[in-house]
Amino acid sequence: MILQKFKQKENKFGQDIAAEYFGLLNDKEKVKPENWFLFGESYESLFISEVGSTNFGYLMAHYTEFIKHNAKEVVDGKIYNAYKKLAEKCLLGNYFKNHPYSRTEFEVFKTQVDQSRFKDKSQLNVLIAVAMAGGEKDVKKAGKLIADHVGSFTQKNMSIVFNYYTLCSLSDRTFPYMKEISDVILTKSKNEYLIDFCEKYSKKLTSSTSIINE
Known part of the structure; x- marks a missing residue:
């Protein structure tokens, strides 16, 4: 759903539902590989995980947890x-x-x-x-x-x-x-x-x- 919105260039809607989804996840869930799209490098990262964003700040603050669950x-x-x-x-x-x-x-x-x-x-x-x-x-x-x-x-x-x-x-x-x-x-x-x-x-x-x- 989230990635589909970005593929359809509905970027503001994608940002909103990505933020909502991020808020529903607990710390253990956020660092799982299936949720890496919220933090990783891709087209949608321009809108949800650049330096200064909430997602990127979370990535930096929980770096050690991320590298335990992701490459x-x-x-x-x-x-x-x-x-x-x-x-x-x-x-x-x-x-x-x-x-x-x-x-x-x-x-x-x-x-x-x-x-x-x-x-x-x-x-x-x-x-x-x-x-x-x-x-x-x-x-x-x-x-x-x-x-x-x-x-x-x-x-x-x-x-x-x-x-x-x-x-x-x-x-x-x-x-x-x-x-x-x-x-x-x-x-x-x-x-x-x-x-x-x-x-x-x-x-x-x-x-x-x-x-x-x-």
Whole structure:
């Protein structure tokens, strides 16, 4: 019933009945595999389990219970991806279409991470910091954070570089820290598209530098 409503693009109705169903479940029932759709990564997650939602908050607060009943790599993948999407949306401003940036909102997200039992809290907090830099429209700060930490990101989360490059294209054509970011990607990434992208950027930068020096 719930998933069907989202498939039919009746998203508001889907949200309402998903919230009602969530409220009917006890703690033991919420973490069962058959109810993972309330928390997992899918089309409907955009409406019911993004960072800041009730469902996602529950997932972070009950992380250890979830990985006892669901595949750890699936749960971890959902969490990593949720914070990456948050950072990506904030870098491009999409996250703030319906409300202005509020530092307090992101401090709540940081507290949520710090109070969880998720092991790799540092990566999540870096992604939140990147999101905050996006909200503050501080391109250099976002670039420095990515340059300093992207080498320790999961392979999937390294793709945030694409969004940072787009931000620079729109806001700062000096592309701050893009060289440093590219250097890290070329040694750490296994994503052929990301590697090719950074190789082309590096070659373009080298060519431009040569012309300037001539």
